Amino acid sequence: MDLSALGSNGFRTYIVANFLSILGIWINRITVAWLGWSLTGSAAWVGALSFLLFAPTLVTGPYFGALADRIDVKQGALVTQSMLVLLTLLLAILDLAGFVDIWLLSFIALLFGITASANSPIRLTLVPQLVSSRAIANAITLISINFNAARLIGPAIGGVAIAKLGSGMTALVSFATLLPMLVTLPFLQTKAKAAHSATEGVGAQLLEGLRRVWQSEHLWHAMLVTAISSIIPGGALEILPAVVDGVFHKGASGLGRALSAAGAGALTCGISMTFLSPHLSLRRRVEFTLPWMAGGSLAVLALGLVPSWPFVIGLAFLLGAVGTFTSVTTQAVIQLDAEDRFRGRAIGLWLVVSVGGNAAGALLLGTLADLSNVRTVLIAAGIVGVLASIWAVTSFYFDLARGCRRG
Numbered sequence: 001m002d003l004s005a006l007g008s009n010g011f012r013t014y015i016v017a018n019f020l021s022i023l024g025i026w027i028n029r030i031t032v033a034w035l036g037w038s039l040t041g042s043a044a045w046v047g048a049l050s051f052l053l054f055a056p057t058l059v060t061g062p063y064f065g066a067l068a069d070r071i072d073v074k075q076g077a078l079v080t081q082s083m084l085v086l087l088t089l090l091l092a093i094l095d096l097a098g099f100v101d102i103w104l105l106s107f108i109a110l111l112f113g114i115t116a117s118a119n120s121p122i123r124l125t126l127v128p129q130l131v132s133s134r135a136i137a138n139a140i141t142l143i144s145i146n147f148n149a150a151r152l153i154g155p156a157i158g159g160v161a162i163a164k165l166g167s168g169m170t171a172l173v174s175f176a177t178l179l180p181m182l183v184t185l186p187f188l189q190t191k192a193k194a195a196h197s198a199t200e201g202v203g204a205q206l207l208e209g210l211r212r213v214w215q216s217e218h219l220w221h222a223m224l225v226t227a228i229s230s231i232i233p234g235g236a237l238e239i240l241p242a243v244v245d246g247v248f249h250k251g252a253s254g255l256g257r258a259l260s261a262a263g264a265g266a267l268t269c270g271i272s273m274t275f276l277s278p279h280l281s282l283r284r285r286v287e288f289t290l291p292w293m294a295g296g297s298l299a300v301l302a303l304g305l306v307p308s309w310p311f312v313i314g315l316a317f318l319l320g321a322v323g324t325f326t327s328v329t330t331q332a333v334i335q336l337d338a339e340d341r342f343r344g345r346a347i348g349l350w351l352v353v354s355v356g357g358n359a360a361g362a363l364l365l366g367t368l369a370d371l372s373n374v375r376t377v378l379i380a381a382g383i384v385g386v387l388a389s390i391w392a393v394t395s396f397y398f399d400l401a402r403g404c405r406r407g
Helices: 009-040 043-054 056-068 073-096 102-125 133-165 167-187 202-215 217-238 240-247 251-273 282-303 309-337 340-371 374-401
Strands: none
Touching (some): 009 102, 009 167, 009 240, 009 251, 043 056, 043 217, 043 240, 056 102, 056 340, 133 167, 133 309, 217 240, 217 309, 217 374, 240 251, 240 309, 240 374, 251 309, 309 340
């Protein structure tokens, strides 16, 4: 097990605060999703709220990724973290006061989505500045596991908290977990970042980053795996309230159990990944994601077919593990393959695909579920995901066979 990055005091402090912050973000997101379901009983509204939380990344993610290559990322993280804390506190106060309706909830979700789309690439770009050069690969792996485990465990905690405390108090729990990062950031000691040309505009930098991704078989296929895994398995997890309560009538407590299973799968997978060699080639890292990508789509297909509740728990565990493995591995490929001057843009583009895929999947699956039924939509989505996975695998090995050079 390689834990060399933990030799840095700053990184140890950061990884704990980061885990709590990501927990808070995702507790907040499941709170918004459950509030939307309880206010409307509509899978389409649940999908629309998830879209508002995630979709800003589609527009602003690349911009903030490019910006992260130009600014003091610690100060940028401090500003965006402050905004997340204030928005979460606002949601808690309004819900506890009984002032939340679906339109106000949608507006808050949009503001939260815009802020999170800035916070994520800036915060992730900070990681290599906290450790020595030889520990960067391990730091990226650990923070990727940290990030992806937290984003699946967070909704599990949120589901349990909603069942026990109600949505307003759950938003306060989210507020409390966001605070440690806000307190930690001013005291972190970071390395000086290489200077970048101020004469080159953000738009030009972004186009350069897109060309870099397109011309690298490793970056391109990591993005492709991320897209399929985010839209199909990720989208299915986003409309889980409609499955848990709409199909099996298990309420908030059932949602908490299903999301806890997903969180357990994420945590189990994350711990096991620390035993993978840090010296794996980029090709091997991409190859490892391919069967997991297909397995996630098969799990979605099975979720549409299962006859009883215990199967839902087992499949939620599997979806949590799949989400963590594909996200951790592809994020590591992105950060390791991108040079320092491209890293912020590469992360921004990865977040567009990852978070934007969740947004698109949630909106599409939720809308179709309202027009037909959840089971049919999950079966169809699973089949599409399997076919897309077969195409992605074929494309990967075809590109390798011809010595892939696009552009």
